[in-house]
Amino acid sequence: MDFFNSAIDVLQTLVIALGGGLCVWGGINLLEGYGQDNPAAKSQGVKQLVAGGGVALIGVTLIPLLSGLLG
Numbered sequence: 354m355d356f357f358n359s360a361i362d363v364l365q366t367l368v369i370a371l372g373g374g375l376c377v378w379g380g381i382n383l384l385e386g387y388g389q390d391n392p393a394a395k396s397q398g399v400k401q402l403v404a405g406g407g408v409a410l411i412g413v414t415l416i417p418l419l420s421g422l423l424g
Contacts, residue, residue, distance in 0.1 A: 357420070358420055361416060361417070361419050361420045364416055364419075365412050365413075365416040365417060366412075367412075368408060368409070368411060368412030368416055369409050369412035369413065371405075371408055371412075372405045372406065372407070372408030372409030372410070372411070372412055373405065373409055374405070375401055375402075375404055375405030375408060376401075376402055376405030376406055376409065377405075378401055378405070379397075379398045379399070379400070379401025379402030379403075379404070379405055380398065380402055381398070382394055382395075382397050382398030382401060383395055383398025383399055383402060384398070385398070386398050
């Protein structure tokens, strides 16, 4: 059981880090789109920013619920 809980913690950390990285990448694309007045880059940046936030939110809210499956 302890191994399962530590695996859940690692999975949660990885998912949050992936979401955070996607948010940062989206923010960079968004700022680049504003700097070059490029609507396509702005659109892609906003999509990546929102998607990264969603992935991080899943890591914060849903991944810890997995520990209750065996508990």
